[in-house]
Amino acid sequence: MEQRQSSTKVAGIDVGKRGLDVAVHGLEDELRIENGTAGFSELIGWLKAREVGRVGLEATGGYERGVRAALEAAGFEVVVHQPLEVRRFAQLKRWRAKNDRLDARLIAAATAQVEAVKAAQDPRLVELAERLTAYEQITDQIVGLKTFMDSVTLKDVAALLRTQIRALERAKARLSLGILTRIKAEADLLVRFRLLTSLPGIGPIIAASLVIRMPELGAMKRGQAASLLGVAPFDRDSGQWKGLRFIIGGRARPRRMLYLAAVIAKRFDPGFKAFAERLLAAGKARKLVTVAVMRKLIEAANLILSRGQPWLAHPAT
Incomplete structure (x- = not known):
């Protein structure tokens, strides 16, 4: 059976800390703009002028959040790829050359193959995810410091590390409380939370x-x-x-x-x-x-x- 391809025009964005490289699948047009509010406005106008309906970008540790929110607010379908997905697609297509401009084309091509698009991201979960990431990173830091403590023999260094650990544990407790308080304040999230804690x-x-x-x-x-x-x-x-x-x-x-x-x-x-x-x-x-x-x-x-x-x-x- 022949696979049907969507007629929706697709663009790909290579996201950097300061800049965005954009390409439209099947077209020669390219765009380089800043990763910020002014750049988002230009990007949306540029994409609409080319009748793009779906935009793909790669998860980059948070640098993609602003542009994703702007695109979803403007009505675009947004697909966020994990880096491994894009690398596997490049291997499949034998794309070996690499730079920001080519990465945007690669992401656009990968996005064109996506059959189902995820629903727009819930802004409440975006904020909660950032808090949870901080909680997880602080947890890792505590584990690392406690492991290091096992090899410390100097009393003053050990005291310094214990002080650090106590401060991190207080920060971790505050983050945990904040996350749970916010979830319990949202009726739909609280229902899901309670069901999951029954497991x-x-x-x-x-x-x-x-x-x-x-x-x-x-x-x-x-x-x-x-x-x-x-x-x-x-x-x-x-x-x-x-x-x-x-x-x-x-x-x-x-x-x-x-x-x-x-x-x-x-x-x-x-x-x-x-x-x-x-x-x-x-x-x-x-x-x-x-x-x-x-x-x-x-x-x-x-x-x-x-x-x-x-x-x-x-x-x-």
Whole structure:
């Protein structure tokens, strides 16, 4: 069967800290503007003049937020690609040359192949995601400092590090409280949050991470949530790898959170514990078992959100 191509004109944007390189798929036109309010106005006019309906850009650690918000407010369909997606597409098409102008064309070409466009991003989740990222980064800093403390022998250095750790822990607690307070102040987000906390191993921060970073949960078909998170097994039957399955891609930040939930669930929830023990008894590696529990958890999260009903614990069988 021949795949139908959308007639919507597509543009790609290579996002930099200070500048945006723009190209329209199938046209020679290009644009270089500043990554700021004045540049956004020029960009929107330029795209509309060329009848562009869909715009693709690459996630760049936050530099894309402003232009994404401006484009969505102007009515454009916006597709945000993960860097790995664009690299894989370039490999598939054997595009080896690289600069900002060519990257914009590459992103436009990749966006033209997208079949389904995500809904416009909820501005409430954008703010919450920034707060959650700060929480996660501070958590990593605390872990790093505590690890370093193990090798410190000088008392004055140890005291300095303890002071730093206490300050970071206070900041982490403030961020956590702020995130949860904001979620509980929004009726729709609070409903999702409460449903997610009914799942084994999923505490307030893990539930908040799923609310913020996986808004698609509850609207996906079976298997899609695991694939989006990056815990779905994919075949790699080639040579020595025959019969083995691998996971790749997905959303790394919520996956890290769900890993913690899986560790707790398989130890303390009777149903998940029995599931994990069956896999171990069948000779599966412990890491693979944890991933399997993560997969069951995220699919359960999608299910309870779609039904609007909390999780009912299943006894061990």
